[in-house]
Amino acid sequence: PKTIFLKEYQVPDFLIDRTHLKVEIFDGHTIVTSTLAIRRNPESQNSAAPLLMQGQEIDIQSITLNGEPLSSGQYTVGDESLLVNTVPDTFEWVCVGKITPESNTSLEGLYRSKTMYCTQCEAEGFRKITYYLDRPDVMSEFTTTIVADKAHCPVLLSNGNLVEEGDDATDHTRHFATWHDPHKKPAYLFALVAGELSVIDDGFTTQSGREVQLRIFVEPKDLEKCDHAMTALKNSMRWDEEVYGREYDLDIFMIVAVDDFNMGAMENKGLNIFNTSCVLAHPQTTTDSGFQRVEGVVAHEYFHNWSGNRVTCRDWFQLSLKEGFTVFRDSEFSADMGSRTVKRIEDVNLLKNAQFAEDAGPMAHPVQPSSFIEISNFYTLTVYEKGAEVVRMLHTLLGPEVFRKGSDLYFERHDGQAVTIEDFVAAMSEVSGRDFTQFMNWYRQAGTPEVTVTSHYNAEDQTYALTFTQSCPTTPEATSEEKKPYLIPIGLGLVGDAGELRLQVKSEPVTGEPADVEQSDNTHRVLEITEPTQTVVFEGVPEAPVPSLLRNFSAPVKLHYEYGREELVALMERDSDGYNRWDASQKLAIAVIQDVVAARQNNASPEMDATLITAYGHLLAQVQESNSLLDPAMVAAMLTLPTENYLAQIAEVADVDAIHFARHFVRISVANALTAELEATYHALHTTEAYAPSAKQIAARSLKNVCLGYRALADDDMGITLAHQQFVQAENMTDGFEALKVLVHSDKPSAAPLAKQALADFYARWQEESLVVNQWFTVQATRPSQDALDHVKALQAHPAYTLKNPNKVRALVGAFCGFNPVNFHRADGEGYAFLADQIIALNTLNPQMAARMLTPLTKWKLYDENRQVLIRAQLERIRKVPTLSKDVYEVVNKSLK
């Protein structure tokens, strides 16, 4: 397979002004007639360039050029292309091709999901529908006519506005619909849906007074699960007007839910297609986090209408231009809809758990990658989540008003264009008058920068010096020495005994260049670190403070500062920055767990540090006070220990068994020490109020269920009894599922029969609800007990399981390999062999999914010698598969380098 390089970008040789697609769906095959108005691009470097189109798995029936048939000798069909050596400067191209959506299991292009036909074209799926210039900088005006059987496909949808519909002239069992999209768009934003669907209707009046019809299409049985998505859509539309001044631009906005989908959703112009898991929500079948996910994904796809569709990417190296910016936008939206601090904690948790791991592995790449083999492999946490953090840093550096001016300029200047990340940053630079040359390192260098901070308090002068040293580890594209220093915004405060101290920076730093310091208020600042080493001195500091560093996680870095445990407790209790209060709780928990890991490794008996228990006790006492200002969701997050995966990531050599033991030991110790407090908090929050996905209720449920989880670990059986009661009585999925998880994951003998019965009851009750069955698979796949792998293998034979549905694969195989580390990393290597088997099977069925499922095997460097050998052996086995897809080839080869 060929590597594509950013530096080799060339403008397209041809442009397609208008695209007319006629898609005739028959049972077993589909005929696609594409009529394209093509002309040479005046900006092309080659005025005599041949016409090279992309196409895959299309059976060509005929081609005409300006009405003249093209014989097969006049063009060359390659594996994935069609070449015509001589063409006029302007011409009409008509190609009739036959495709078979029914046998398309890759879920790219046009495919059949259950009884419905739908498309997924990003990034390069359109070429499976017709031959085309399938690249984002070729933008065309699309008209689409769909013809299909009336009985099987009563609903026919495509992008834009419906212009005509009626019976087929020759066959009255068939009908057609013609849609026209007035906005030029790249092929990746094309969509088509045909099937038997029910719809909920609503409307939205834009800020300029235009009426927009809003429609959500789902299977008839899911009609009652659309209200939350519709509310989220209307809130998103209003929010984008208020916060970014962006108004919707068509008369209709449609969402369609499909069961078989490789990702969460797709922002096709005017016709978003969603994985059912990201649009359907009902209190009885959806957990709180499911509700929040629906809200976030609906917003994300809607926001793409401007950040992605109106202004799109020049090439796929610019993917973060739309994805990083849109994740930032949806994250701010969710923060405005619920708890800002808790949303920030969730985002950072994802970044630290998963994106940092990606940055430390063989697939590490810059936010703007410089090369790829298969672009589908670059829809990554780096492009999305780190990309959003980079946009957030611009927001932090400029402040909300100037950032808004920058985004206004960006949208106005580039409306209708396909542009680059540099164009985005240029707009931000222009409105602020700032030079962002150094800032671009965030886009162009891979790896997580590390910042080490040391402090020195001089009681005599009342000065406090902080020295920052930055570096970035070696990643596949550059060594540590080659990496240039970053501009790192560091949010900062100084916590004293009686409160936060006033910050006065001494005009000249002790060493290095003068620190660029942005003033906000007296007790909080954002320092700008630009040098490899830089010192900032504060004066008028009356006492030795505890520094609160990287407030609100102001930059995606690993920050090291040697905190004493009592200092962490001080931050947990007194820091005005909510994010750092949580971060201190995590740091303290890590230190305590690491003690136990070390004891375990030295065959010593583990001891529990009482500092953590006392701090947790204070939190539980405070949150129960009648006038408490503590957000229960914050307390829940603070009481939640770092994951085993994260603990593995930060270990020198990850000892999965010792980590599992230590984390469990700390949880049991907390449970036994705070039994009464946990139980009291549980009861105080366990109400019978009717379910609402409100921030207040979600917060209460999250703390209640964290308490239940701990309580069930204490030496007595009361927690198991409470969990069982909650499971039986639950009126919403959050409470039901959390209780089920407690029972199924418990290693207590008393829990075993209850768990068995609860699993059986749960399945019996929800077997018709595919998304709930996914939860049922996951709770079993993540069970820590030793027979977990055998159980997962047995579940693969369950009638509800299929390798063809990505949600099922993620729920069972993905959950086991990603979130059951102690079993996936079994010392005998059976977990690795199991995953390799799944990847080999998926490689032919669905290469995108196969490549994604490789992720746990890419992390082999974290583990001991024995496991490294076992993982590499499985990667080698996969590499030897004769018909390896580009997707899997790229990840396996990079992992074995």
Ligand code: HT7
């Ligand atoms: N922009 C969408 C990307 C997407 C996708 C990419 C590859 C393969 C399948 C896919 N489905 C959707 C999703 C988004 O970021 O909104």
Ligand code: ZN
């Ligand atoms: Zn997106």
